[in-house]
Amino acid sequence: MSAPTLRASAMKVLIAGGFGVGKTTLVGSVSEIAPLRTEEMITALSVDVDDLEGVEDKTTTTVALDFGRITINPTLILYLFGTPGQERFWFLWDELARGALGAVVLADTRRLADSFASVDFFERRGIPFVLGVNCFDGKMKYGLEEVRSALDLDQNVPILACDVRRRESSKQVLITLLEHLIRTATLSAR
Amino acid sequence: MTHGRESWYDEEAGPLVRPYALTRGRTRSDRYQLDMITLMLAVKSGMAAMAPEYLEILRICRRPTSVAEVAAGLDLPLAVLKVLAGDLIEEGYLIYRTQQAETDKDVDTLREVLDGIRKL
Numbered sequence: 001m002s003a004p005t006l007r008a009s010a011m012k013v014l015i016a017g018g019f020g021v022g023k024t025t026l027v028g029s030v031s032e033i034a035p036l037r038t039e040e041m042i043t044a045l046s047v048d049v050d051d052l053e054g055v056e057d058k059t060t061t062t063v064a065l066d067f068g069r070i071t072i073n074p075t076l077i078l079y080l081f082g083t084p085g086q087e088r089f090w091f092l093w094d095e096l097a098r099g100a101l102g103a104v105v106l107a108d109t110r111r112l113a114d115s116f117a118s119v120d121f122f123e124r125r126g127i128p129f130v131l132g133v134n135c136f137d138g139k140m141k142y143g144l145e146e147v148r149s150a151l152d153l154d155q156n157v158p159i160l161a162c163d164v165r166r167r168e169s170s171k172q173v174l175i176t177l178l179e180h181l182i183r184t185a186t187l188s189a190r
Numbered sequence: 191m192t193h194g195r196e197s198w199y200d201e202e203a204g205p206l207v208r209p210y211a212l213t214r215g216r217t218r219s220d221r222y223q224l225d226m227i228t229l230m231l232a233v234k235s236g237m238a239a240m241a242p243e244y245l246e247i248l249r250i251c252r253r254p255t256s257v258a259e260v261a262a263g264l265d266l267p268l269a270v271l272k273v274l275a276g277d278l279i280e281e282g283y284l285i286y287r288t289q290q291a292e293t294d295k296d297v298d299t300l301r302e303v304l305d306g307i308r309k310l
Contacts, residue, residue, distance in 0.1 A: 072306030
């Protein structure tokens with residue numbers, strides 16, 4: 001008898017943006033499970049130091065990650081991870097971002113500056129992303145192109161308005177991301 | 191964790207320190223390079239003598255489940271869960287699969303994901 005094998009594989013998409021912009025709401029509206037929370041213990045010095053053995057008295061903190069799950073088919077599972085909002089946990093983003101298909105950056109036009117950090121992070125690492133402008137009250141203070149220029153977003157980064165409390169709207173954000181990823185992958189394969 | 195500030199708890203803090211006792215102080219969990227979305231699947235039933243945390247991991251992993259999901263289900267920090275899962279892998283109770291990022295981002299897979307999201 002051959003050894004059992006695990007055929008299923010998992011992928012992840014990151015949901016980023018400022019504190020309170022609706023990351024966990026987006027995850028919850030499309031996830032097949034209520035958003036889960038897991039805690040990662042972080043040692044302050046783990047930023048650049050790989051080997052902590054022998055290092056004994058460092059500050060340890062925990063950071064909470066919220067995530068959801070979408071079973072695409074029996075062998076493919078997609079996880080949506082909300083990135084921690086606090087900038088001091090950025091070093092965790094690198095582990096989060098490793099191997100991610102892409103990202104959604106959520107923005108709130110009342111607090112656009114809160115999205116700068118996320119946009120910058122994904123641009124620097126060459127991780128493809130889309131920008132979702134979350135409209136809590138159905139109204140937007142600025143037009144999408146104004147948001148694009150305020151954030152200095154590249155023309156090829158898709159931008160769309162959304163209401164992440166609505167499942168269909170959150171789905172549309174993810175569909176836009178996947179279409180963007182396919183376009184990017186197709187172009188780079190040529 | 192071996193930093194010297196743990197003396198504030200006494201034995202009644204059992205439930206709190208228990209996961210750390212199970213890991214017997216091991217915090218390095220890179221034996222198998224498990225990451226948050228590494229999928230794990232139970233391939234053997236646990237034995238009654240095992241610590242409940244191990245049995246619970248095996249129960250959750252009756253279908254392929256990620257490291258992050260199991261950690262959340264058991265309310266354990268990721269680092270602790272990785273150590274315990276590593277024990278089960280070593281003993282042949284669990285098999286696992288970590289994504290190879292590059293090979294899995296091909297256009298066909300992306301289209302599969304897109305189709306799946308459209309059908310939600």
